[in-house]
Amino acid sequence: MTNKKKFRELLAAPDILVLPGVYDAFSAKMAEKAGFSGVIMGGYQVAASMLGEPDVGYVSLTEMTFSLRNICNAVTIPVVSDGDTGYGNAMNVRRMVREYENAGTAAILLEDQVWPKKCGHMEGKKVISREEHVMKIKAAAEAKKDPDLVIIGRTDARAVNGLDDALDRARSYAEVGADMLFVEAPQSLEEMKRIVSVLKPLGKPLLANMVEHGKTPGLTANDLQDIGFDAVVFPVSAIYAMAQTLMKLFAVLKQNGTTASLADTMMSFTEFNQLIGLPAYTAMEETYTVRS
């Protein structure tokens, strides 16, 4: 079964699908090892990991595709990818969808922000007109090679024009081919419930976004399932945890000139090799060795 089909099945299953955010191939591998059925690659994390820059529209389509391909190759579970604004207009959206699909993604997020974009929970966002994004969603839906590829219509209109406009937009995006809907950054439990009550009747899976210290109240996957969401992403948890861990480690190393006090908090050589899959390679090498 393709990962796109698998992703559609996971969405249709009764349990909410929990997708942690990953920022490179290795973090994706760890999420898979931890037992998650899917991951999401976000532009915010890739900008930080690949360029060391904030999510202000620096990362190019080529760079995102490169990172996405590495992630898709590293895991067997479906990878959801962040197509940002599609890096331009409807024509750019078409190219983005083709490139991402070739890289092996199961689903693509496409948002209605102005390019260059900002992270969904930052201030000063701007959105393009509903009509313009409708055309982008249409272009994305028509660019699919495999009809199972999931196009996620995301709207950032809540912060700019209010929830009513965001809901109207989501409905329009569903009409022209969005397979899944994502209203970014609702600001209360009531708003989240309203998203579900208004959009659920459209019959498209709904995505929730849990950004720690973001604008949306932090809920558990179970809470979100009860409200009626079909999937939830925790996009930045991994990169924030990584950032904290490394800052702590570097501070100690700088101060003490040794990492001895932190040795217990680190993975061992053997464990790391296990995790990264060295034993499988060693075994494979054995099979291909020429014996005289």
Next chain:
Amino acid sequence: MSQAKKLRKMLAEPGIIRAPGAYDAWSARLIEKAGFPAVYMTGYGLSASLIGRPDIGLLSLTEMAGEGKNIAAAVDIPVIADADNGYGGLLNVVRTVQEYERAGLAAIQLEDQVMPKRCGHMEGKQIIPKEEMAAKIRAACYARKDPDTVLIARTDARAVIDFDEALARAALYAEAGADVLFVEAPQSVEELQTIANTIHKPLLANMVEHGKTPMLTGKELEAIGFKIVIYPVTTLYTVTQAMMDMLKKVKQDDTSKHDTKHMVAFPDFNEMIGLDAIRELERSFMK
């Protein structure tokens, strides 16, 4: 001497700089071999060569800078590089300038079109407000690590608003720090002359066959007061025609043997691409 410094020197010396368009490393090498002092890296040509698509802003910064690096590495003359609209806002311009400098490109050309852009001689162009473009030029100046890197500001306002607006913009971009000004697609010799009379910085003229600007010789443009002339699509159109003709013939004749006179011979190609020199180098390592 760095290629940027070389270009600065050429700009300071008398005479117009003629720069045909390269769409890949090989076309750049042929331009150098033919004796031109500089290469113009064209987004229009790269879009055709890299992805086989029209010049409507589909190429990413990474693709442009990547190919720019190949082109700059293949030649020993300055490369004047098309950076479109800088691939986004002010911050993208900063990154574009830095990536292009790292790629070894001597001059960076930024234009005032909206994102995604389109070829300067196509219909339906749109431009950003002139203050926004002036800010982009300032961002580009700030981003430049090598003060010799030449910044070329292009305005597409002639087609979108009018000639006066284009002149006003060129003056504003010059003030914002652009080293060379490029008013895209003037429609007559008078307009070319007015540009030269009005803007007192080095000027670039764009000769696009069947474009909106009258086709003048390098000498004529120099006499008017231009400092650089680019022929961005000349190589691409020539190669396209030659290839189409050849392919048609091969399809028709079911062999390529009748047409070898239109082709470079195997040993000649090897010589041109530098096989002998590289073999000689290899031999020099083996005692």
